[in-house]
Structures are given as structure tokens and as C-alpha cells.
Amino acid sequence: MSLSRIAILALLAGCALPHAHAATTEATEKTPALRTPPAAPTNGVPLANPGFESAQSGPRGDPVGWFTFQHAGPPSYRYVVDTDRPHGGARSLRIENIGPEPYGAIAQAFDPKPHVGKTAKLSGWLRTRDANDAGAGLTLLVLQGGATVAYNYQFDAPVNGTTDWKRYTISVVIPKGADRLEVGAMMRGKGALWLDDVELELVAP
Numbered sequence: 001m002s003l004s005r006i007a008i009l010a011l012l013a014g015c016a017l018p019h020a021h022a023a024t025t026e027a028t029e030k031t032p033a034l035r036t037p038p039a040a041p042t043n044g045v046p047l048a049n050p051g052f053e054s055a056q057s058g059p060r061g062d063p064v065g066w067f068t069f070q071h072a073g074p075p076s077y078r079y080v081v082d083t084d085r086p087h088g089g090a091r092s093l094r095i096e097n098i099g100p101e102p103y104g105a106i107a108q109a110f111d112p113k114p115h116v117g118k119t120a121k122l123s124g125w126l127r128t129r130d131a132n133d134a135g136a137g138l139t140l141l142v143l144q145g146g147a148t149v150a151y152n153y154q155f156d157a158p159v160n161g162t163t164d165w166k167r168y169t170i171s172v173v174i175p176k177g178a179d180r181l182e183v184g185a186m187m188r189g190k191g192a193l194w195l196d197d198v199e200l201e202l203v204a205p
């Protein structure tokens with residue numbers, strides 16, 4: 001593992017979650033109430049615009065249904081609805097590093113309260129270009145009162161280098177007291193990530 005990669009992982013471990021929280025708190029204030037997934041034992045949860053096929057933008061210029069955020073500092077990631085080689089349909093989402101900050105991400109948020117104890121299982125198709133630092137991955141973040149209580153950022157198997165479309169799946173158990181679930185993907189360091197055809201399931205134990 002290179003020194004720069006260690007430094008980025010250390011930054012993510014120490015700083016990423018509070019900053020991510022600050023950014024998403026801001027997003028919460030500007031977006032409608034959290035959607036509540038139906039309380040069936042095991043089921044897929046409909047995501048908004050899961051394949052980035054909408055040509056419209058949301059209130060902050062993000063893809064409809066999603067919010068974007070990055071590590072504090074100068075704008076370092078660009079979020080583009082891209083028609084070049086989507087996985088499905090006519091478009092995918094590209095997160096592209098353009099500056100010094102260590103991560104840029106996209107997510108959408110749900111109310112997990114009826115689903116405590118279940119496993120949130122997130123799948124999505126990713127491809128990358130020159131993701132040579134800490135790489136890219138899907139993200140699951142669970143909050144309680146704004147504090148992180150569980151997460152899976154695909155740190156155990158990040159997508160590195162230049163890769164073609166592949167489906168990835170990560171999961172996290174929703175702990176008691178959780179009041180916000182964020183699902184999405186993150187580009188860490190230099191390079192570009194494409195995301196398409198995202199699926200979320202809440203699986204009973």
C-alpha cells in the first residue's frame with residue numbers, strides 16, 4: 001500500500017464521516033422528509049432515478065433524487081450525467097476528480113426506523129478510469145441523531161485502476177436507534193467513477 005493511499009485512508013477514517021455528515025445535514029434541510037420504505041420482511045426499495053435516466057436536475061443542480069457532497073475545501077469533484085457507454089438505458093453518472101480533496105460522493109436518504117435489525121443490501125454497477133489512489137466504491141451510511149452508527153464504504157474491496165462495468169454489492173445491519181440511511185457511491189482521490197442501475201434491498205434477519 002502506497003503512502004498516499006495510507007494517507008487517504010487515514011483521512012477518510014478521521015475526517016470523512018463528520019464532513020459527510022455536515023454536507024448531508026445541509027442537504028436534509030433543503031430536501032423533503034425522508035421516504036419510508038414499506039415494512040415487508042424482504043423487499044426491494046424503490047430508489048429515485050436509480051439509473052440516472054432523468055434529464056432533469058434537482059434543486060441544487062444534482063441529478064433528480066440524489067444529492068452530492070465532497071470533503072470540505074475547493075470544488076474537487078464534478079458530477080455529470082453521462083451518455084457515454086452507460087450500463088443500462090441512455091445515461092449513467094460520472095464522478096470525476098478535478099482538485100485536491102480526497103473524496104466526492106453521491107447518495108440518497110431513507111428513514112430506516114421501521115427496519116431496525118434488517119440488513120440493508122446495496123447493489124450497483126460501477127466502472128472506473130485511473131482510480132489509482134484509494135479507489136471507488138458503493139456506500140451505505142447509517143446515522144442516529146447525526147452521528148454515524150454503522151457504515152460500509154466498500155473499503156475491503158475498492159475498485160481501483162481502469163475497469164469496465166461490474167456489479168458490486170455491499171451490506172450493513174441497521175442498528176437500533178438509527179434514523180437515517182444514506183445509500184450511494186464515492187470516488188476517492190484521483191480518477192473517475194461511473195455509477196448506474198443502483199438497487200437497494202432491506203433483508204430481514
Ligand SMILES: [Ca+2]
Pocket residue numbers: 051052053086087088089090091092196197
Ligand atoms: Ca442508466
